[in-house]
Amino acid sequence: MLLALDTSTLTLSLALVERQGDALRTVEHVVVLPPEKQSEALPGVVGELLTRHGLKLTDLEGLAVGLGPGSFTGLRIGLATVKSLAYATGLRVAGASSLAAVALEGPEGVPLFCLAVARRDDLYLGAYRRTGHTVEALSGETAMSPEEVAQRMAAEPGAVALGPALTDYRQALEKHGVAPHRLLSGPAFPSAVEVGRLARLPDAYSMQALFALEPHYVRASEPERNPKFPPLPGPAPTSRLRED
DSSP, X not given: OEEEEEOSSSSEEEEEEEEETTEEEEEEEXXXXXXXXXXXXXXXXXXXXXXXXXXXXXXXXXEEEEOOSSOHHHHHHHHHHHHHHXXXXXXXXXXXXXXXXXXXXXXXXXXXXXXXXXXXXXXXXXXXXXXXXXXXXXXXXXXXXXXXXXXXXXXXXXXXXXXXXXXXXXXXXXXXXXXXXXXXXXOSSOOHHHHHHHOOOOSSOOXXXXXXXXXXXXXXXXXXXXXTSOOOSSSOGGGGSOOO
16 A cells, blocks of 8 residues: 655545555545645644555555656645655655656646646646656756747647646647647646556665655746755755756
């Protein structure tokens, strides 16, 4: 049994899943919507979910967490929760891209432009192709404006877009020339079920690997970009950004 969660958007997705050979069975999927805060909801809903199924944390095979890209605060909440639980219990942990989880809910055989909100007028984009219950990355995850997303889609006429960002940016993409039929409905958030499907647990618990697990950052946070504040000690923000 695997406990999976995603906090890359304002919606908390939490799931208890069970691997049955190559298949994945959803035992229960819990969704907590805003305005309820993830930081306040997480400890309680994890405990309640396990209790409903007569489980303790130590009964689990491991933990899976969505690594974004997405909300900086949300990702830190999710990862801090998972790391704390793993450190206390010795459970194995695996991370998976939240945008790849979105791609698992898209159609097969076409390029999928999975979109999430980065900041005002800035979107995260991950390009994938789905085959069954697997996804192939077509390019590295990045951040760009809606206009730039529209230009990418114009250059790849077979691609369709989906994901959390379309809730607020559908009209903006249409304004920049993307045909409405290429903007799919849903999913409104990355599903913890799909995060659990993508996650591959290590063979054994490793404290070093646990501490090294980080969110998928593809740009610096707003405080790090603010020229009014001097940089903090340590590595520059660009040193931890993903380049693949």
